[in-house]
Amino acid sequence: MSFALKDAQIEKQIFAKRAYLAAFFVFVLVCVLAGRMAFLQVSQHDLYSSKSENNRVQLQPVPPIRGLIFDRNGVLLAENLPSHSLTIVPERVKDMDKTLGLVHSLVGLTDEEAETFLKKVNSYRRPYEAIPLKYRLNEEQIAKISVNNYFLPGVQVEAELVRHYPMGEDFAHVLGYVGQMNEREKKRLDPIRYKATRRIGKIGIERYYEDELHGQVGYQKVETNAQGRILKVLEKQSPIPGKNLILNLDARLQRAAMEAFKGRRGSLVAMEPNTGGVLAMVSSPSFDPNLFVNGISYNAYNALRDSLDVPLFDRATRGQYPPGSTMKPFIGLGFLETGITNWKEEIADPGWYMLENDERVYRDWKRKGHGEHIDLRQAIIQSCDTYFYEMSFRTGIDNLHPFLSKFGFGKNMGLDIGNALPALLPDREWKKKYRGRAWYAGDTLNLALGQGYMLATPLQLATAMNVYAAKGNWNRAKLVNLIDGKPLEDDNKPEDLIIKDPANWDKMNQAMEGVIQHYLGTAKGLRRNLKYRIAGKTGTAQVVGIKQNEEYDSEALLERQRDHALFVAFAPVDAPKIAVASVVENGESAGSTAGPIAKLVLDKFINEVPSRKGIAYDF
Structure with missing residues (x-):
């Protein structure tokens, strides 16, 4: 048996070759690494220095x-x-x-x-x-x-x-x-x-x-x-x-109106005749705007959206209502302006009116009429429909429409109120275009009572009353008074309304004051404890139609089918400081719903001197 002996010399050579090869391989890797480092550190220094700085400094x-x-x-x-x-x-x-x-x-x-x-x-x-x-x-x-x-x-x-x-x-x-x-x-x-x-x-x-x-x-x-x-x-x-x-808004008036509307749907807008400044703009019911700042929850939003009272809806600028008899002072001035009547002419009111060759009976709100001697003053005080049927028929839509448009009806006349609707002041062209029919005399009679096709927003009614209180001097409704101490200017001020006989302003004022002060006035209940002079006009707008031979029966109607109540006014009569329009949905009697709410705001503005310390009021 023989054994192979190891050759130390050969093993030494093999080891040396392997060591040289490993050293060479390491050397190559070191060179590659050094080259890469040099590339990054030198050639790409600016790029990676910038990236590093961006990661550290932002x-x-x-x-x-x-x-x-x-x-x-x-x-x-x-x-x-x-x-x-x-x-x-x-x-x-x-x-x-x-x-x-x-x-x-x-x-x-x-x-x-x-x-x-x-x-x-x-x-x-x-x-x-x-x-x-x-x-x-x-x-x-x-x-x-x-x-x-x-x-x-x-x-x-x-x-x-x-x-x-x-x-x-x-x-x-x-x-x-x-x-x-x-x-x-x-x-x-x-x-x-x-x-x-x-x-x-x-x-x-x-x-x-x-x-x-x-x-x-x-x-x-x-x-x-x-x-x-x-x-x-x-x-x-x-x-x-x-x-x-x-x-221009006054927190005292805003809160007073909101409290007065509690439990009711409606709106109130108050303005300053001399400036057009909006003193109050209320829509009821309302909502808490703080809910929306960080994102309102689905449940909270759905509750607001699905409410029958529609609290998210801005009734002041987008609520369109038939203005009812609140239009009568403006239309009455229109009668005088066209010369078809005067303050002395009287008509008999049997409680109804009919056009020739027309079977329809146009009823007065007072079934038995207002008597044999109704002139324009009494027609305003007692809100006599028959008088306005007769005079509007004589005047015609072609004369009434341009005159009423001068008060801002059918337009958005707000200076900085971008979402306001223009509502509707109809005429022949409008009906032909949107209804495909001619304008009839009966349409004019309906418009004379603020009914038919006509619609107005509370803001429009307040604006028209504001122009009226200023005797035709126009100031567009504006919410903001100062921006960083600089007043908001109106570079496109509407043309003032000039009537043929300026004395008619004061005569109509007296008639509107009679609405509150006269024993037959439709808002006579407001004169109680009154310390200043108010000129006003009530209005009622039908929500559902009543048949020719039927009478309005509040008890037979659902609450939301009852008439809307409207009231417009300004005060004091001799030197107007505030004009107001209020609407109470399904409020029926303006003298007991819309009127008292408006009077509350008038009282607060005229009788109470606000604190000017820049702190919240103690309401």
Whole structure:
């Protein structure tokens, strides 16, 4: 048996070759690594230095503070309150489901909050934009998120100023509210100016004056860690706050009217004859605008949307009602202007009126009529329908329509009220175009009573009464008085209404004052404890038609089928300071519903001197 002996020399050579080969391989790798390092450190130094700096230092937009809104006496109506929100930058989150689960275990999340957040993540947004997940965190929730910061990359607590409306429902429709920007709005708005903004004005003053209230965005250069959290602010360019608005609205009148409407549907608008300033603009029922600031819940919104009282609907600017007999002072002036009658001419009122070759009987509201001697003054005081049937037939629509349009009917005459409807002042052309039929004499008779096709908004009625109180001097309705201390000017002021005989203004004033003061006046109940002179006119508008030979029976009708009650007025008669229009849906008697609400506002404005200390009133 033989054994092979190892050859030490051969093994040594083999080992040396392998060592040289390994050393060469290592050398090549070191050269490659060194070359790569040199490429990155030298050739690409500027590029990666910039990227590194961008990862460490970021330029972030700073949202501006939204301008404040005050009433005419300095009462704060829209403010900004500090609040903490939980936000997430989706690009910094590796596992969104895991992150949301951890957040839920710490601070609690509703299904609606999570669903809304995910919709925003998947919708149009800017890269690395922080998406709000939960609003109005309390101190305990903030502490839990802070303690678990390490486990929540991309999640942060942000302090921000959030819009708040201290008077809630009282100013909801007129002020409007701010809300979360939707996808369509983000595409429409300036992406630079609104880069850090999440909420914009949705309706009302907040929307109309969005440009003034928003302000200009600022920027800050910050140092962040690997998780994107701010370690230090290096530089800052402060944003420019939005402009403050001082309104013509009076919080005392607004709240008084809202309280008077409790349990009723309707609207009231009050204005200043000398300026056109809107003193009050109420729509009842209302809603809490604060619900919309951070996004209203589905249940809360559905409750408002599906309510039979339609609280989201702005009756003051978009509610279209037959104006009823509130039109009679304007139409009466039209009769005088055309010269078809005068203050002395009398007619007999048997309680009805008929046109020649027409079988229809046009009934007066008073079945037995108003007597044998009814002139224009008594026709206004007692609201005699038969008188207006006769005179409107003589005058004709071709004379009435252009005269009534001079008071603003059929138009949106608001200076800064963008959502107001023009309602409807019909004429021959309108009926031919939209009804495909000719205009009949009966249509003119209906219009003379503010019925038929005619519709008006409470804002239009108040505007017309405002022009009337100013004896034809036009001032368009305006909500804002001052923008950062500068008055709002009207560069397109309508032409004043000049009538042939200016004495007719005062004579019609006396007739309208008789509506309250005369023992036969339709609003005589308002004269109780009256300390100043009011000129007014009641009106009733049918909701459902009544057959020719039937009488109006309130008890036989459902509450929502009963007549609307309307009232227009101004005071004091000798030097008007305020004009008002009120509508109570299904209120029936204006003298007991719409009239007292209007008088309450008149009393408060004329008899009470407001505090001007800029603090909330003790209502």
